[in-house]
Each structure stands twice: as C-alpha cells, then as structure tokens.
Amino acid sequence: MMSGTVNRRIGETSRAKQWRSLKRGVKLHWELYVIIAIPVIWLLVFSYYPMYGVQIAFRKFIASKGILGSPYVGLMYFEKFIKSYNFGRVIRNTLSISVYDLVLGFPFPIILALLLNNSLRPRYKKFVQIVTYMPYFISTVVMVGIIIQFLSPKVGVVNYAITALGGKEVDFMGKPEYFKHIYVWSNIWQGTGWNAIIYLSALSAIDPGQHEAALVDGANRFQRMWHVDLPGLMPAISIMLTLRMGSIMSVGFEKAFLMQNNLNLSTSEIISTYVYKTGLASAAPDYSYSAAIGLFNSVINLVLISIVNKINTRINEISLW
Amino acid sequence: MSKTIVQDSRNKIKATSQDRAFNLINDALMLFAALIVLYPLIYILSSAFSSPTAVSQGRVVLLPVDFSVRGFEEVFSHKAIVTGFANSIYYTVVGTTVNLVMTVAAAYPLSRKRMPGRRVLLFMFTFTMLFNGGLIPSYLLTARLGLINTRAVMIIPTAINVFNVIICRTFFETTIPDEITEAAMIDGCGHTRFILQMVIPLSKAILAVMVLYYGLGHWNSYFQAFLYISDKSKFPLQIVLRDILILNQVNDIISDPLLYQAKAGMAQLLKYALIVVSSAPFMIAYPFVAKHFVKGVMIGAVKG
Numbered sequence: 174m175m176s177g178t179v180n181r182r183i184g185e186t187s188r189a190k191q192w193r194s195l196k197r198g199v200k201l202h203w204e205l206y207v208i209i210a211i212p213v214i215w216l217l218v219f220s221y222y223p224m225y226g227v228q229i230a231f232r233k234f235i236a237s238k239g240i241l242g243s244p245y246v247g248l249m250y251f252e253k254f255i256k257s258y259n260f261g262r263v264i265r266n267t268l269s270i271s272v273y274d275l276v277l278g279f280p281f282p283i284i285l286a287l288l289l290n291n292s293l294r295p296r297y298k299k300f301v302q303i304v305t306y307m308p309y310f311i312s313t314v315v316m317v318g319i320i321i322q323f324l325s326p327k328v329g330v331v332n333y334a335i336t337a338l339g340g341k342e343v344d345f346m347g348k349p350e351y352f353k354h355i356y357v358w359s360n361i362w363q364g365t366g367w368n369a370i371i372y373l374s375a376l377s378a379i380d381p382g383q384h385e386a387a388l389v390d391g392a393n394r395f396q397r398m399w400h401v402d403l404p405g406l407m408p409a410i411s412i413m414l415t416l417r418m419g420s421i422m423s424v425g426f427e428k429a430f431l432m433q434n435n436l437n438l439s440t441s442e443i444i445s446t447y448v449y450k451t452g453l454a455s456a457a458p459d460y461s462y463s464a465a466i467g468l469f470n471s472v473i474n475l476v477l478i479s480i481v482n483k484i485n486t487r488i489n490e491i492s493l494w
Numbered sequence: 495m496s497k498t499i500v501q502d503s504r505n506k507i508k509a510t511s512q513d514r515a516f517n518l519i520n521d522a523l524m525l526f527a528a529l530i531v532l533y534p535l536i537y538i539l540s541s542a543f544s545s546p547t548a549v550s551q552g553r554v555v556l557l558p559v560d561f562s563v564r565g566f567e568e569v570f571s572h573k574a575i576v577t578g579f580a581n582s583i584y585y586t587v588v589g590t591t592v593n594l595v596m597t598v599a600a601a602y603p604l605s606r607k608r609m610p611g612r613r614v615l616l617f618m619f620t621f622t623m624l625f626n627g628g629l630i631p632s633y634l635l636t637a638r639l640g641l642i643n644t645r646a647v648m649i650i651p652t653a654i655n656v657f658n659v660i661i662c663r664t665f666f667e668t669t670i671p672d673e674i675t676e677a678a679m680i681d682g683c684g685h686t687r688f689i690l691q692m693v694i695p696l697s698k699a700i701l702a703v704m705v706l707y708y709g710l711g712h713w714n715s716y717f718q719a720f721l722y723i724s725d726k727s728k729f730p731l732q733i734v735l736r737d738i739l740i741l742n743q744v745n746d747i748i749s750d751p752l753l754y755q756a757k758a759g760m761a762q763l764l765k766y767a768l769i770v771v772s773s774a775p776f777m778i779a780y781p782f783v784a785k786h787f788v789k790g791v792m793i794g795a796v797k798g
Contacts, residue, residue: 198610204685205603209615212600212654216618219651223627223635288524293517301528303781308531310776312714314732315769318739319538328762330537333552362531370787394516419624427717431740445629452630453721460630467628475625 230465243461250465259447267443270429271421274357279417281365283406286372291398302373305366317431320359321346347436356432368413375409376402415485419478422470444470542566542766549766550759565767568760575768577727578734585648585730586712593708594701596653601662602689607672616663619656636722647722648715648730658707665700666693702786710776731772739765 199206225240230250232243254260285305292298311319323329324345332342345351379402387397426445433441444466452463536556541549545560553559569575603609604616626632632651641647670693678688694701716732723729737743780787 195610198608201679202603202606202609202685205606205609208599208685208689209603212596212659213615213618215596215653216622219632219635219653220622220626220656223631224625225627226631226634227627229631229634284523285527288520288527291516291520292524294521297521297524301524303784304528305531306780307535307777310710310780311769311773312716312732312735314714314716314735314739315773318735318765319534319769321740322762322765323534328550328552328758330552362534365527366531393510393512395512431716431736448629453633460634464628464630467630471625471628478624 227464227468229461230468232461234461234464246461250462251469253462254466254469259442262439263442263444263447266440267422267424270353270356270424270443273353274360274424275417275421277357278361278364279414281361282368283372283410285365285369286376286406287398287402289369289373290376290402291394302366302369306370307366308363309367311363313425313427314431316359316363317428320355320432324355346432346434349437349440352432352437352440356428360428371413372406372409375406379405411485411488415478415481418481419474421477422473538766538769541763542770544763546759546763548759549762564760565763566771568764569767569771574726574729574734574737575731578729578731581728582713582731585645585715586709589649589652589712590705590708592649592653593655593658594704597655597659597662597704597708598689598694598701600654600659602666602685602693604659605663605666605670606675607667608676619659623656623660633721642722643725643728645728648712648718652711652715652718655708655711658704662697662700662704665697670696699786702783706776706780706783706787713776735768735772738768 229240229243231245231247232240233246233249234240234243289298289302292301308316323331326332326342326344331345336342345355383401383405384397387401392400422444424443424445426443426449429441429443430446430449433446448463448467448470451466452458452460537554540556540558541554542565543558543561543563544554545562546564548554548559600619604612604619606612636642636647636651641650674692675685675688678692679685683691714732715730716736719728719730719733720736723733
C-alpha cells in the first residue's frame with residue numbers, strides 16, 4: 174500500500190519533469206516550429222488531403238455533393254475492377270514489365286560500378302563515368318522520341334542497319350511483342366551509369382585494409398573483387414533491392430504512356446495508364462472507379478515494401494525505417 | 495593515397511598473368527559500355543548538324559554529312575518551341591527556388607535532435623513516400639484549389655520532394671551538429687539567423703545537388719503540364735516536344751513547303767536538333783557540379 178503510493182508519486186513527478194522539459198524544449202526551439210510550419214501545411218494539403226480524398230474509391234462520387242456527401246458503396250469499385258476484362262491484362266502487363274526491368278536492369282549498375290572501381294586508369298575511368306551517366310539527363314519525352322526515331326521503319330537508324338545487312342525492315346513500335354524489350358533495354362541504356370553512382374560511393378567506403386589483407390593472402394584482382402568488393406556492396410544492394418521491390422507494381426506512367434500506340438496497347442496498357450484513362454481521359458470519367466484502381470495499386474505496393482523490408486531486417490539487419 | 499600507390503606498385507612488380515588478363519577484360523568491358531552509350535548520342539548530334547537531305551537519305555553514320563545548322567535555325571524560328579523554352583526556363587527557375595526554400599525549411603528543423611516532436615514530424619514526411627492518395631484525389635484537389643491552367647500548378651503542388659528533404663536532413667545532421675546550434679543560441683543567435691548565416695554557407699554541396707535534382711525535375715517535367723495545362727501560351731517545352739517528337743505533329747511547323755523529300759528531311763532534322771537543344775543544358779552543366787554531387791549523394795546515402 175505505502176510503497177504503491179510512493180511509487181505513483183515518483184512516477185507523477187518524473188512525468189511532470191518530462192512535461193516541464195518538453196515545455197522548455199518547445200519554448201527554446203519555437204522558431205523551428207515556425208520554420209517548419211509552411212512545409213507541414215503543404216504536406217497536409219498536397220499529400221494528406223488526397224489520402225483523405227481517396228475514400229471516393231468507396232463512394233459513388235458525385236461532384237456536386239462532394240466527398241462526404243457521395244453515397245457509400247463499399248468495395249463495389251474494387252469488385253468491378255477485379256471482375257473486369259482488363260484486370261488480368263493490366264496486372265499481367267504491369268508485373269511482367271516491372272519484373273523484367275528489375276531482374277535485367279538491377280545487375281548492370283553493380284557491374285559497371287565494379288568495373289569503374291577496378292580500373293587502374295583514373296582518366297579513362299572518369300571519361301567512361303561521365304559518358305555513361307549522360308543519358309540520365311534526357312527527359313522521358315525526349316527519350317521516347319529518340320526510341321521512336323531510331324526504330325522508325327522508314328527513317329530509323331536501326332532499320333537502315335537491318336536493310337543494309339539484307340534484312341527486312343521491322344515496325345518495332347507497332348509490334349506488341351517488342352514493347353517490353355524496348356521499354357526495359359532503353360531503361361538500362363539510360364539509367365545504368367546514374368544508378369552506378371550509389372554503388373561507387375559504397376565501394377569507396379570499403380576499408381583498404383581488407384584489400385591489403387587479401388593481397389597478403391595471395392588473392393588476385395578478380396578474387397579481391399569477388400571476395401572483398403562484392404560483399405562490401407551487399408548493404409547498398411539490399412537497400413536498393415528493397416526500394417525496387419516496393420515499386421514492383423508501379424511501372425513509371427510517363428514512359429509507358431508515351432510509348433503507347435493503338436497497335437501495341439495489348440502489352441503496353443499498365444495499371445497507371447489505365448487509371449488515367451478510366452479516370453481523366455475518358456468521355457465519361459469515372460473518378461471513383463479510377464481512384465479504386467489506384468488505391469488497389471498503392472496498397473499492394475505498401476504491403477510489398479513492408480514485407481521485403483521485414484525480410485531485409487531479419488537477414489541483413491538493415492531497415493529502411 | 496599512399497595506399498593506392500603501394501597497391502599499384504605491387505601490381506606492377508608482380509602482376510601475374512591472371513591480373514593482367516583481369517585488367518584487360520576490365521578495360522575492354524568499360525570501353526564496350528562507353529561505346530554503347532556514346533554511339534546513339536553522337537548519332538543524334540551528328541544528324542542535328544547535317545543537311546536535311548543527308549538525314550532523310552540516311553547518309554549519316556557517325557559524323558555530320560554536309561555540315562549545316564539548318565535544323566537549329568528551324569528550331570528557333572518556330573514560335574511554339576521558343577515559347578516552350580521561355581516557359582520551361584521560368585518554371586525551372588521559380589520552381590527550383592521555391593523547392594530550395596521549402597526543402598531547407600523542412601529539413602533543418604527535422605535535423606535538430608533536441609526539437610520536441612521531431613520523430614512525429616519525420617514520420618509524417620516519410621510516410622508519404624510509402625503511400626499516397628493517387629492520381630484522382632490529387633486531381634480533384636488541384637481542381638478545387640483553382641490551380642488548373644495556371645502557372646502556379648507547375649510550382650506549388652511540386653514544391654517539396656520528400657526524398658530530397660530526407661537527403662538534406664541527413665546532410666545537416668552529419669555536418670552541422672546540434673552542439674554548434676546550441677552554442678550559437680547561447681550567444682543570442684536565433685534559428686532563422688543561424689540558417690541564413692551558418693547552415694546555408696556550410697551546405698553548398700548539398701544545395702548544389704538539390705538545384706540539380708529539382709532543376710532537372712522541372713526542366714524534364716511533362717506529366718504535370720499534360721494534366722493541368724491546356725493554354726498554349728503556358729506550355730512548357732516538354733509538351734511541345736511531345737507534339738513534335740512523338741505525335742509527329744511536325745508538318746504545320748515546317749516553314750518552307752518545298753518538295754516532299756526536303757520536307758520530310760527537314761522534319762527529321764528538326765527532331766534531332768530539338769533533342770540536342772532540349773537536352774544539352776543539363777548535360778553540359780552536370781560535370782561542373784559532379785564533384786559536389788558525388789559527395790552529396792554519398793552523405794545522403796549513408797543513411798537513406
């Protein structure tokens with residue numbers, strides 16, 4: 174009895190102390206709150222308000238009645254999407270493009286970083302590095318413009334080469350079966366040099382002592398790359414992989430949309446372009462249906478990144494958050 | 495430095511045949527990578543400086559054929575392109591300035607460990623990287639705020655990129671310890687003055703990175719204008735580029751209607767020149783900030 178009240182009183186005083194130090198901290202740093210107020214208001218309006226607005230996916234949105242005034246319909250729009258003719262196609266396209274992009278595109282920057290890191294010629298290394306990251310600065314619109322121009326059946330350099338070698342010209346952009354390959358390989362061309370930067374900085378952080386020890390043990394250069402550099406890259410690799418896994422359900426809207434044409438739509442329609450077309454581009458825009466598809470996508474992404482992060486935390490003891 | 499010299503001299507003394515083979519393969523693969531990237535770029539550049547007929551007949555292989563700057567003249571003779579350029583410069587300059595102010599205003603307080611409530615605020619920011627309302631709710635919001643078809647729509651909704659805030663915060667945390675802030679505050683310097691007189695001068699490296707990231711984002715931005723801007727006088731360059739490069743709406747842009755061959759050649763030439771003109775600014779600027787850049791990325795990546 175006695176000790177209980179004493180303890181409670183001690184608890185109260187320490188809580189009061191905490192409260193007082195909190196008040197002191199707030200008073201001391203009041204300026205920080207003023208400074209961060211505008212970014213926070215921006216965040217509430219432009220990030221959190223749309224999260225609140227996403228409930229139109231569960232309502233039959235009527236513009237004149239606003240979000241809360243529109244009638245609640247539960248999961249109707251999600252059911253509609255899952256049962257729709259486009260569901261399988263859109264999901265399949267999104268997943269196959271992004272998995273292909275991940276599997277094929279992921280190793281290239283790592284390989285390039287290892288090559289650059291192992292070069293014994295500093296000026297040559299610098300030249301190759303500058304050249305390889307240049308394409309990163311090309312905008313998506315221009316990138317797709319270049320693709321279309323190069324692959325054009327009449328005036329494209331690729332078809333010039335094919336016909337010069339005696340082949341028959343190919344309409345690459347008009348064939349659905351080529352879409353995935355064009356998308357992924359142009360991504361690799363554009364992004365490898367840039368994405369290598371992060372691995373290069375991870376490589377430069379490896380303790381040179383490890384290399385010396387390996388050298389003393391008689392390891393040749395390949396063995397040192399394999400047994401020192403590559404393990405040293407693992408933390409960076411697992412973080413990048415986690416980030417990529419989290420966006421496996423979202424293929425970049427812009428590039429796919431710009432590469433689409435009526436001939437390749439069967440393999441190029443992905444979730445994000447479909448959301449745009451049902452929601453904003455159609456003659457009778459269905460905001461609620463479109464929002465539901467978008468939400469479906471966001472939730473899967475959130476779940477995926479959480480799972481991969483959890484696995485990562487277990488195996489590598491690295492967490493995103 | 496001395497370590498690498500030791501390493502290299504050892505290699506020179508007893509470079510085994512295995513190591514020599516490794517170096518050779520390493521150099522060869524690097525060359526391969528460089529050529530694959532470089533050839534399309536050179537092809538575009540050479541085509542842009544060739545004559546219309548050389549381009550339309552496919553005579554350009556590596557270097558310019560019948561050197562000419564007709565393509566560039568054509569680019570700058572068209573009003574839509576020039577307007578697009580001016581608009582893009584405006585959006586990039588104003589937008590990046592707003593981005594920098596907002597990013598520092600968010601990142602600096604989040605980097606001060608003694609600020610009560612820091613973790614809650616930090617979570618508020620990072621959560622938006624994992625989940626968002628999506629296209630339709632954002633569109634409805636933008637419409638409701640009356641931003642559609644205004645120049646502000648290119649600047650305000652994109653005022654903060656949370657990923658960049660996190661990079662900046664990490665930089666501030668590691669380069670400007672709380673102790674310095676507190677020492678300054680004891681001397682009567684408030685946070686605002688501290689930011690202006692200490693934080694910004696000490697953070698040039700990361701601010702250079704931010705200018706590049708945000709600037710490039712604005713310059714290359716297409717979707718925002720595509721969704722919200724329909725007034726031609728407000729179109730940024732990327733929208734004009736799409737009309738010409740992708741939708742092929744080029745015929746009404748050619749000023750001299752001569753033979754079809756020449757016209758077709760001119761259309762091709764215009765495209766190549768346009769690709770060069772629109773992509774050159776950042777490609778040329780990058781090597782100058784590259785040094786800061788690698789440093790900034792490294793610090794940001796240490797703790798993502």
